Amino acid sequence: MNIESPLIAHPLLVESLRPEVTIIMGILLLIIVPNLGNATVRIPMTQFRIPVFLGGERFRATSDPLIPGVISMFTLLLAMASSLMTFVEGAALSTVCISANGAIQQGCTGSDYILRSDAFSRIFTSIFNFALLVGTAAMINRMPARVDAKAPHPDSSDTIRARAIRVLLNNRRQGDFHLLILFVALGMSIVALSTNLFLLFVGLELASLAIYVLVAFMKEETTSGEAATKYFLTGSVASAVTLYGMSLLYIWSGSASDYASATLNLTGPEGLAATWAAMETLEPLAAIGFGMLLVGFGFKVSAVPFHFAAPDAYSGTSSPMASILATASKAMGFAALLRVLVVMAGPEFGSAAFWLPLLGLLSVVTMTWGNLAALSTENPKRMLAYSSVAHAGYLLAALAALGSGLASESTNEVLITAVVFHLLVLAFFKSGAFLVLTMTEIRDDSSSMESLYGLGRRDPIIAVAMFVFMLALAGVPPLSGFLSKFLVIDGIISASTGSGSLTAAGVIDWLNSVHWIFWLAISMALNSALSLFYYLRIGQVMFFEKSKSILPLPEAPMIRITVILCLILTIISGLGPFSQTLVDMATMAAQHLLKV
Amino acid sequence: MNELEILTLTPLFAGLLLLLIYEVVPSSTKKQATDLIKYANMGIAILLFGLATQIGLEHDWLSTWSSGSFGAQGSYLLESDYTSLISSIGVNWHVGIDALSYPMIWLTTLLIPISMLVQWDADKGAQFHSLILLMEGALLGVFAVLDLFMFYVYWELTLVPMFFLILVWGGEDRRYAAMKFFIYTFAASILMLIGILIVYFHSAPVAGISGSLTHHHFDIPLLMQQSSLISSAGLRTVVFLLMLIGFATKMPSVPVHTWLPDAHVQAPTAGSMLLAGVMLKMGAYGFLRVAVSLFPQETITMIPLLVFLGMASLFYGAWVCLGQTNLKRMVAYSSVSHMGLIFLGIATMQPLGIAGALFMMFAHGIISPLLFAVCGAFKHHYHTLEIGSMRGLAHHSPFMAGHMMLGWMASLGLPLMAGFVAEVAIMIAFWMTFGWWVLIPALTLILTAAYYLWSMQRTIFESGDPHHGILPDTMHGDEPRDVTWHENAGMFILGGLAILFGILPALFFDMMSNWSTGLVSEVIIDALTALGVTP
Structure with missing residues (x-):
């Protein structure tokens, strides 16, 4: 069924992009609702004043500082629910593609579309929306809005004034925060949807720019600015490199004299994937362009050696933001990486992709470095950042196995399922861990292990939850x-x-005959054992060490529920x-990705 | 849901529920809630014991139970259907019992109410007794499940309640002991997990049971039916050794036994009773259920190693006991020593030897809780565990002295008591296989008698003054008391059973020889033939 009609008018558009439409509506609401007021416009030459409702003295009900949080949470919830609807509706119905000329098509048969809404993109939008929802819920207690905030009395003491100003400031910036969160959601969704590199870059940047601001958001805390600056500088360099890589790929995709056939589309008869598959020997332009893409995505997934900003950013920013960086932002990097690696440069069965050695090396170095660094840190947020690095290494190992070309179709499916499933469940326990840190952060600070000392006595349920997250x-x-x-x-x-000789008599013979990616599995197993030490250490300090603080943890109902x-x-x-x-959903996503 | 599933799942959920109930009741009613929860725990534990006994009675104590080929699917009593738990990787809920697991299940359900009874007045009773019920759930799971993944999960799950029992209710050095216990056994079981995973990756696909993504499964009966599980002999040896390390650490066998004395000395009485009575048996059970059943050829080639480990544990444990001054530490090392006999029994590869090893597991599971109950009462009433600091126990605490004497005698292998039957069976089988080598374990048993008699003499008697005895300094001049009624009741039950199973070992020995005959005739003979040895 191919329907060619003006894009905007098409009913399929809203239907297929429901989550994104929801987010855009949410953004509009966030801009409009807090600004509703009694402003009027006088009709020129007359004395009549027409109320325009935007500006002027704000209405009491709509300028309530609690409103932005409510709007953004409902928006994210709706967007997540409508993303998940894809899986309820079934695959055939829900795969919708949009091409650059405005054609919208259900089923996506062979045209050169730029946006594709299928199980793969929808599982990622669900992950993004869930992770952002969790972060937002945490931020509602971390940066609480108070209806009863008043300007401090001029005679009151400095500390009371500082506290009152803080409360006012928090009220003031509610709108900004939630607006930025929704922009992150929109940008990330575009990344998950796009099958065109340029569009992918636009989404990546939309999300990244909003995240840079969000990392610095708690600007009264000394480390926030530093963290954001580092993150921004490295991030913008990575983005620039990515963009340059894309431009090289663009040039490469056209013929030497004429750029008419140049494209950044991944799919389609003249798309990058087709050109890549037609390439007989690796062309330098393609290799360099592709490598530069890896740099940008490697930064997003915090793979060694592009991870250096991550620990600083995680430990410097507020914990809810760190949780977003570790789950949503990372999932975005992997969504982009999977699209590019599998769709564009995926290996033919039986022959390894050229990036196999590169990715294999990166994965081993990433997981080992992450774990070793996490072992030696005394800051739980940094520890979680390095554990995030290590996890990126595990997932890169899966991608490397994919690139070996040894895997059959069904094994490829398992590998992609594993990656998607991991990113999905990571949003549960990684966010959960950062949420617990948020609770310690509200009154205390969470940048030293001591903040977790004796948590088992101070708040047994939260401590047990944290322990489960660590496990x-x-x-x-x-x-x-x-x-x-x-x-x-x-x-x-x-x-x-499959590559090993089944008749090998001894273990050594067999190991000699097996392909080297087998060692990635061994390295993962060893690294997992190594990582136990620092995860269990959190349990140890929570249940064994004496608490430095006798105060109970803050009430923080939203965080507790989450x-x-x-x-x-x-x-x-x-x-x-x-x-x-969940595994079935991830498998469906993997099938859709491989089908492109 | 069959009876076995009810038996396995009830304590886990009931324990969790009771823990939660205690957490949520308002603090004004905590006191009444504590009593109610304690009685609820005890009631559930007794009902479960009744259920376990009922299962045995219904099936003629499994002494003639056989169905299908040994260990294969369908050969288990009350075998449940496969219920997929993680269908993507082929994890199934599949439980069943046979004569290997039934004695352990019965023992677990027996020891749980007794250990609750012995420490009926523990601090924070609601949590304490709920944790013990949780412990029961984990232990029964280990013995009932037939899926290697769930076996591993339950195996690790047993650590959690025990960890907290030691950590919260333990002695002065409890933190160190709890950490050592957890890390030691956790690390060992990770090696076992690697072994399990290698087995997993060699399992052949079975429709409906294997993982939808991975096409492998964890099911023990199906693995036993699969011919040539792992084709590479070298890899089989590696897997066997990995599993041996995991199981030997739990057992524990020299040289990986060092967590045990610390854990025992610091654990609360009920914790020690369960640790010695059931948790140590998990090692031997797992070794027989997984390592021996799946890799009989490797077991046969590793017999020298098993004999060495068994002899070393037996002798070293007894030797260390001779030098102990701490009563509980001595009893802990005596466990190491007795567990050595189990390896010796298995190494004989005779039906009698394996049945003897099984009976050793069972008898030690009755006797060692009695020993630890006595140690616990001693500590409770005299505030010390030093041998010799207290003399003339018979005068001050006649009941405690009586139980101590009975327990010590049972443990050193006095005829007509449970331990004797096991020792004799193992020795006869050992002689049949290894000839005069039997002298080494037999003579080591003299050491056992020596340290028990010596410690008894210095504790119960030797008061010098027949009317007062010597009281330890830790009493601070208080009048010594005898055991409390609930301690006394628990010890009477255990002591009575030690005698009962010494006089009527056939109650359990029949089913054990039934199982070991099956193992030898259907698994080990084949393996011997495959190795080219004529049995």
């Missing part, structure tokens, strides 16, 4: 962290053991029917 991160069965790691290892082993929700999701996504539903 899930470490990949202890039967929690969900185990399942995702296990699927990666399974994928690597089934890809590589932590419990994350805890339940972490447990049930490892075992039982819910886990199977």
Whole structure:
């Protein structure tokens, strides 16, 4: 069914882009609602004044500082729900593509579209929206809006005044924060949807620019500015390199004399994927352009050696933002990476992709470096940042196995399923861990291990939740962290053991005959064992060390509810029917990605 | 849901629920809630014991139970259907019992109410007893599941309640002991996990049971049915050794036993009873269920190693006991020593030897809780565990002295008591296989008698003054008391059972020889033939 009609008028547009439309509506609401007021415009030459409702003295009900938070949470919730609807509706119905000339098409058969809404993009938009929702919920307690805030009395003491000003400031910036969050959601969704490199870059930058501001958002805290500056500088260099890489690919895709056929579309008869597949020997322009793309995406997923800003950014910014960086932003990087690696430069069955050695090396270095660095840090936020680096290494190992060309279609599916599933469940337990840190951060600070000392006594339920998150991160069965790691290892082993000689008598003979990506699985297993030390250390300080503070943890109802929700999701996504539903969703996403 | 599934899942959920209920009741009613929760825990534990006994009675104590080929699918009693838990990787809920697991299940359900009874007046009773019920759930899971993944999950799950029992209710050095216990056994079981995963990757696809993504499964009966599980002999040896390390650490066998004395000395009485009574048996159970059943050829080639480990544990444990001054530490090392006999029994590869090893597991599971109950009562009433600081126990605490004497005698292998049957069976089988080498373990048993008699003499008797005895300084001049009624009741039950199973070992020995005959005739003989040895 191919319907050619003006884009805007087409009913499929709104239907297929429901989450994005929801977010845009949310952005508009966030701009309009707090600004509703009694402003009027006088009709020239007359005395009549027409109310325009924007500006002037704001209405009491709509200028309530709680409103932006409510709007953004509802928007994200709706966007997530409508993203998930894709999986309820079924695959055939929900795959919709939009091409550059405005054609919109259901089923996506062979045209050179630039946006593609399918299970793959929708599972990622669900992840983004969920992770942002969790971060927003945490921020509602971290940066609370108070209806009863008043300007301080001039005679009051400095501390009271500072506190009152802080409250006013928090009220004041509610709108800004939630607006930026929604922009992040929009940018990330575009990344997940786009099958065109340029559009992908636009989405990437929209999300990144908003994130740079958000990292610096708690500007009264000394480390925020530093973290944001570092993150911005490295991030913008990475973006520039990515863009340059894209321009090289653009030049390469056209013929030497005439750029008429040049394109940044991944798919289609003249798309990058087709050109790549037609290429007989690796052309330098393509290799360099592709490598530069890897730099940009490598920064987003915080792979070594592009990870240097990550620990500083995570530990400097507020914990809810760190959770967004570690889950949503990372998932965005992997969404882009998967599109480019699998769709554009995926290997033919039987022959390895040229990037295989590069990615294999990157993955081993990333996971080992991340774990070693996490072992030696005394700052829980930095530790989680390095654990995020290590996890990026595990996922890169899955991509490397994909690039070996040894894996059959079904093994490729397992590997992509593993990556997607990991990013999905990461949003449960990684966010949960950062949320617990947010609770310690509200009154205290969370940048030293001491803030977690004795948490088991101060708040047993939260401490147990944190411990479960740590076990899930470490990949202890039967929690969900185990399942995702296990699927990666399974994928690597089934890809590589096919290469080993089945008749080899001894272990050594067999190891000599097996493809080297087998060692990625061993390296993952060893690294997981290594990582146990620092994850369990959190448990140790929570249950064994004496607390420095006798204060109970803050009430923070939103965070508490979200932590419990994350805890339940972490447990049930490892075992039982819910886990199977998630794996099925991830498998559907993998099938859709491979079908492009 | 069959009876076995109810038996396995009830304590886990009930324990969690009771823990949660205690957390949420308002603090004004905590006191009444504590009592109610304690009684609820005890009631559930007793009902479960009744259920476990009922299962045995219904099936003629499994002594003639056989169905299908040994260890294969369908050969288990009360075997449940496959319920997919993680269908993407082929994890299934599949439980069943046979004569290997039934004694352990019965023992677990027996020891749980007794250990609750012995420490009925523990601090923070609601949490304490709920944790013990949770512990029961984890332990029963280990013995009932037939899926390697769930086996591993339950295996690790047992660590959690025990960790908290030691950490919260333990002695002075509890933090160190709890950490050491957790890290030691956790690290060892990771090696076991690697072994399990290698087995997993060699399992053949079975429709409906294997993972939808991975096409492998974890099911033990199906793995046993699969011919040539791992084709490379070298890899088989590696897997066997990995599993051996995991199981030997739990057992524990020299040289990986060092976590045990610390954990025992610091654990609360009920914790020690369960640790010695059931948790150590997990090692031997897992070794037989997984390592021996799946890799009989490797077991046969590794017999020298098993004999060495068994002899070393037996002798070293007894030797160290001789030098101990701490009562509980001595009993802990005696466990190491007795566990060595299990390896020796398995190494004989005779039905009698393996049945003897199984009976050793069972008898030690009755006797060692009695020993730890006595140690716990000693510590409770005399505030010390030093041998010799207290003399003339028989005068001050006649009941405690009586139980101590009974327990010590049972443990050193007095005829007509449970331990004796196991030792004799193992020794006879050992002689049949290894000839005069039997002298080494037999003579080591003299050491066992020596340290038990010596410690008894210095504690119960030797008061010098028949009317007062010597009281330890830690009493601060208080009048010594005898055991409390609930301690006394628990010890009476355990002591009575130690005698009962010494007089009527057939109650459990029949099913054990049934199982070991099956193992030898259907698994080990094949393996011997495959190795080219004529049995």
